[in-house]
Amino acid sequence: MATSRILRYVESRKNLTGSVFGLVGLGLTVAGLAGSLWPVVVGGLYAAGALIAPPERPDTPEFARPSEQLEELRQDFAKLRDYLTEVSLPAPAAGRLTDLNELITSLLDPGWVADALITDPEAVHSLSRAIRQDIPESVDAYVRTRWWSRLQPSAEPPEHHLERQLTVLHDEAHALAAGIHEAEARRQESHTHYLEERRQAP
Structure with a gap:
């Protein structure tokens, strides 16, 4: 030291x-x-x-680039899907989870959607929170509560809470996808206006 x-x-x-x-x-x-x-x-x-002498200036910390963050998110999503294959869920919740996974997959797949996602830090944060926290916590809470409910049946079955949670998460992911689509539509519209104004310019 x-x-x-x-x-x-x-x-x-x-x-x-x-x-x-x-x-x-x-x-x-x-x-x-x-x-x-x-x-x-x-x-x-x-x-x-x-x-x-001028004071020492500490080096600026280096953070992962957006593309690197998205790649790490893909890897974590793969881990999450492996975990989910080991969990037995009731049919309604399993169906809702499948829809959610497919939606997240379409957002993370390399291509123009992922490229648009990278430009929106809030969207990346929302997707990261769903993958790394919300989905695994919802499923794990269901697994633990289901075990207790066998000993002490509760008024509302734990699968009902899981279905409600997955519905909220699916709606959030759908809204995120809709936001990306809306931004691309505005971009296309702006380009149309630009071309029309350029044509009309003397």
């Missing part, structure tokens, strides 16, 4: 600037201008250089 701090200081702007000023002091000493006070002159110039 101490060694790394020393190395960081040696390479710092303060030390480098102070060293340059200190060399100037040594030059004055060699020229006979510092006299017997040369250690004070050299030390003072070093300190002055270290004080006026």
